[in-house]
Structures are given as structure tokens and as C-alpha cells.
Amino acid sequence: MADIVHTLEDFAAAVGRECHDIRMIMNSNAADLNALQTINKTSLVGAINELKSTMGTGNAVINDNATTSGNTWSAQKINTKIASFNSQIDAAMMALRGGVPSALDTLGEIASAIGNDANFAATINAALAKRVRVDTVQTFSDTEKARARTNIGAVSSNDIGPDTDFLAIFNNGLL
Numbered sequence: 448m449a450d451i452v453h454t455l456e457d458f459a460a461a462v463g464r465e466c467h468d469i470r471m472i473m474n475s476n477a478a479d480l481n482a483l484q485t486i487n488k489t490s491l492v493g494a495i496n497e498l499k500s501t502m503g504t505g506n507a508v509i510n511d512n513a514t515t516s517g518n519t520w521s522a523q524k525i526n527t528k529i530a531s532f533n534s535q536i537d538a539a540m541m542a543l544r545g546g547v548p549s550a551l552d553t554l555g556e557i558a559s560a561i562g563n564d565a566n567f568a569a570t571i572n573a574a575l576a577k578r579v580r581v582d583t584v585q586t587f588s589d590t591e592k593a594r595a596r597t598n599i600g601a602v603s604s605n606d607i608g609p610d611t612d613f614l615a616i617f618n619n620g621l622l
Contacts, residue, residue, distance in 0.1 A: 480488045487493035510518040522530070544552050551557055561567045579585065579595060587595070596603060 479489065480494070483491075483494050485494040485497045487497045508518050509521045511520050511524040527619060564570050577591070592603070595601075
């Protein structure tokens with residue numbers, strides 16, 4: 448039973464400290480309402496009503512059709528405008544993205560997809576330059592040639608014999 452009482456005492460003390468902190472914040476960090484800059488210091492509600500009456504002398508009017516001096520939009524109109532602006536922003540972002548998949552719709556995702564390589568184009572061009580092409584003559588080192596033959600299971604002319612006359616062998620096979 449003592450543990451429960453102790454726990455409840457700690458809880459009550461914590462709630463008291465939180466209430467004290469809230470009072471301090473609401474009263475400009477003063478412990479009582481005397482720190483308020485209003486004439487009415489009896490309650491926060493009284494101070495707020497004093498401010499309302501002081502501010503009300505400007506005769507501000509809620510008018511959803513005008514935003515001139517002395518007029519303002521209602522909260523509903525402001526919320527509607529914000530929703531409209533958000534829709535326009537979303538549409539502009541979709542147009543900017545041009546329908547790219549969501550996995551690539553930020554610069555961070557694109558950078559990650561290309562391995563954060565600042566020289567991605569040069570890296571790809573260098574890799575493509577090492578591919579065997581069929582439309583042009585290329586120069587490869589002996590090591591590159593050997594690797595290519597190994598990769599595709601081909602043999603070199605040295606393996607076959609450079610002086611082999613395959614036409615003669617073929618013609619002999621016809622006899």
C-alpha cells in the first residue's frame with residue numbers, strides 16, 4: 448500500500464509542477480497575474496476581454512468579399528484558401544515530376560539510384576566504352592581480350608594456330 452501512496456504523491460507533485468509551469472508561461476513567466484500588462488489582473492479571462500475591447504475599437508469586420516483595411520476573411524474562408532493553395536502546389540509538383548515513379552521523385556532518391564556518383568555520366572560512358580561493339584573497330588589490351596574470350600567461351604587465333612588453312616581442311620573433308 449505504501450508503494451501506491453508514494454506513486455500517487457509523486458504523480459500529484461508532477462501535475463502540480465506542470466500546472467505551475469503552464470501558469471508561468473501564460474503569465475510571461477510570472478508566478479501571478481500581477482505581471483499582466485492589462486488593468487484587469489483578476490483572471491486571464493478578464494485580461495483577454497480587456498484586450499478584446501481595446502482591439503475592438505478599430506471596428507474590424509469579417510468580410511469574405513474584401514480584404515481592405517478594417518476587414519478580414521473568416522476562418523472558414525482562410526481555410527478554404529489554404530486548401531486551394533495546397534491543391535495548386537500539389538498540382539504544380541505533379542507537373543514538375545512529370546509522372547515519375549514515387550521511388551525517384553526527389554533529388555535524394557535519384558542520387559541514391561545512381562550511387563551518389565557526381566560523375567555518373569562519365570562513369571557510364573567509360574563503362575560503355577569497354578563493351579564490345581559490332582559497328583566499329585575497337586582497341587583492347589591483351590588482358591581485356593583474354594577476359595572477353597573467357598567470358599564468352601571463345602578461343603584466340605593463337606589457340607587455334609595462326610597458319611591454319613581452314614579452306615584446305617574443308618576441301619579435304621569434301622573428298
